[in-house]
Amino acid sequence: MNLWLTRLLRNAITAVTSLGSFARFVISTVDGVRAEPPQRRVIVPLMVEIGLKSVGVVLATGAFVGMVLAVQIYNQLHKMGAESTAGPIINLSIVSELGPVLAAIILAGRVGGAMAAELGTMKVTEQIDALRTLGADPVTYLVTPRFLSCLLLVPILTLYSDAIGVVGGYVMSVKFYAISEHYYWEQTRRFLEMWDVFVGIAKSLFFGGAIGLICCYKGFQAGQGAEGVGRATTNAFVAAFITILVSNFFMSLFFNTLYRVLHS
Amino acid sequence: MTDVVCATKPSEGLIRIEQVWKRFGSTHVLRGAHINICRGETLVIIGESGCGKSVLLKHIIGLLRPDKGRVIFDHIEISATDETDLATVRRRFGMVFQLAALFDSMSVRENVAFGLYRHTNYSEDRISSIVTEKLRLVGLSGVESKMPSELSGGMRKRVGIARAIALDPEVILYDEPTTGLDPIMSDVINELILRVQRSQNTTSIVVTHDMKSAYKIGTRIAMLHKGKIIQVGTPEEIQNTTNPIVGQFIRGEARERIEESLA
Incomplete structure (x- = not known):
């Protein structure tokens, strides 16, 4: 019983400490926007990596989400004779x-995983310490x-995903299941x-911020060696x-x- | 010969490490480490792997903070200075990391110029000429546009040294500069450390377990054992030590340790 209580207490303390350390991390990150706005030569390659290179995977996700929704919803509505809705x-x-949830999940995997691995590797190879010795704040930098x-980019990519999802849903519903095009758009x-x-x-917007903060934080927390980076x-x-x-x-x-x- | 008076007169030490304690989880790494480092000397800190040499080095530049004790650099208490003010103090330091810690995503030029971009308003031309000069000092030329992944271990170490000296620091910290290099390349790095020392008249602190390197570059050698400095002296004094632990280490004798490691 005592052991159980000690373990519970220790876990609670760890949880509160981690939350506190994450909160400080978030404050430093947001403060960095004011203290040292990112330089163009730093942020542009990141935007290409995070934004441009994610377009393909986001479009593919969006299209299939739209199409599968049409397949499921048409079959359900067809039974009730309400296909036009x-x-x-x-x-x-x-x-x-x-749209937002699946785009965010796919981006958490593609972009978030890469960021955590990159920062984790920088931590275990002392590059983050090197930044500090050269007068740069690693969080800000x-x-x-x-x-x-x-x-900025997760909402834009989500809009792409939404747009192609709407097209996918339309193609399946109108062209494949022959729902009236007029009713489809009218409704x-x-x-x-x-x-x-x-x-x-x-x-x-919230998902974008959360992916950036959580994945970078986990990268910074990476333990030693390849195993530490993998776990992070x-x-x-x-x-x-x-x-x-x-x-x-x-x-x-x-x-x-x-x-x-x-509206009330 | 460098004046080592400061070793006995604490107030004259450029860097004073005063009774520093540091613990990671349940492991006590430093247990009251204490030493003064004089302006212009090359202090070599020796000790077994994992004895806390690198941890001690990181306390000097404020990358780690002691649990107890103080680190003072030129009347500034590093151990009590916040991170923002430390960034300014660190301009006076250069640090060479064990595996060079070059920024993977940047070219050699960008790596060496990193501190110059952050701390100065020099023109691109001036920065380029400093980068070329520092690279030449470490025996490299024409590698500015290469990425760190294209360099050999020895070349990476040299670029690491060039990056550390780009801002002409007063103090250079070397974390195991010859580890992982072949004997010839190790000696090249030793010569470079001496060359940098002479050309920039810096204070250097070198952490190593390579005794050949320690004798060659050290003005004084300090032995760290179980979290404490157990002996400090000139290379000759260390070679003629009567301390059995120091003696065992500098001669590289296993003695009863083999039983310990097999147990």
């Missing part, structure tokens, strides 16, 4: 839920530009509001993945409540 259901799901790139226009698009962008990369992806799913739930609740309050 497929448009808003598919498009709403893409724009405010699945390495994390702030990565955080800003994710914050979508009726039920899909700018609010839904805004919710999707707001979520992806896995931890980064898992932590980002869980944060995306959990925060998406709470953000959906929050935005739905806000919508009701604003």
Whole structure:
């Protein structure tokens, strides 16, 4: 019993300490934007890596999400004879839920994993210490530009993913299942509001920031050797993945409540 | 010969390490390490692998903070200075890392110029000429555009030294500069350390377990054992030591240690 209690207490202390250290990390990163705005020669290559090189994978994800949604939703609605309402259901799901979440997850894997591995390697090869000896703050120099790139580019990539998802859903519904094109768009226009698009962008902004911060933090926490870097990369992806799913739930609740309050 | 008076008069030491204690988890690495380092000398810190030599070196430049004790550099208490102010103090230091720690994503030129971009407003031309000059000093030329991954171990160490001396620091810290190099390249690095010492008149602190290197470059040699400095002296004094632990180390005798490691 005593042993169990000691272990629980120790875990609680570790959790609080880690949270405190993450909070300090977040503050330093955000403060870095003011203290030392990233230089062009640092941030441009990062944006190419994070943004441009992710377009393909994000488009592929978006297209298949749109198409599979159409397949599932059409089959369900067909049983009830309500196929004409497929448009808003598919498009709403893409724009405010699945688009941002799946784009963020794929980016957490591609971009977040790479950032954690890169920073972890820099830590174990003493490059981060070297930065400090040369008068650079590693968080400001390495994390702030990565955080800003994710914050800016994840929403843009999500919009790409949404756009191709909408096209994918349309192609399957109208061209493959022969739902009336007129009804498909007419119903979508009726039920899909700018609010839904805004919710999707707001979520992806949060996901972008979270991916940047969590994955860089995990990289900085890497233990010794190749094993340490590997573990940091896995931890980064898992932590980002869980944060995306959990925060998406709470953000959906929050935005739905806000919508009701604003329209009541 | 460098004046080593400061070794006995603490107030004259450029760097004073005063009773420094450091623990990582349950491992006590430093247990009251204490030494004064004089301006202009080359102090070599020797000791077994894992005895805390690199940890001690990192305390001098403020990369680590002691649990107890103080590190003072030119009347500045490094161990109590915050990270922002340390960035300014560190301009007076150069550090050469064990595996060079060159920035992978930058070319040799960008690596050497890194400190110059951060701490000076020099023109591109001036920076380029300093980079070329420092690279020439370490015996490299025409490698400015190469990436660290294209260099051999010895070349990486040399670029690491060029990066450390780019800002003409007052103190240069070398963390095991000859580890992992063949005997010839080790001697090349020793010669480079001496050359840098003479040309820039710096204070150098070298952590190593390579005794050949220690005798060649050291003004004084200090032995770190179980977290404490157990003897400090000139290379001759260390060679003629009566301390059995120092004697065993400098002669590289296993004695009962083989039983320990097999147990």
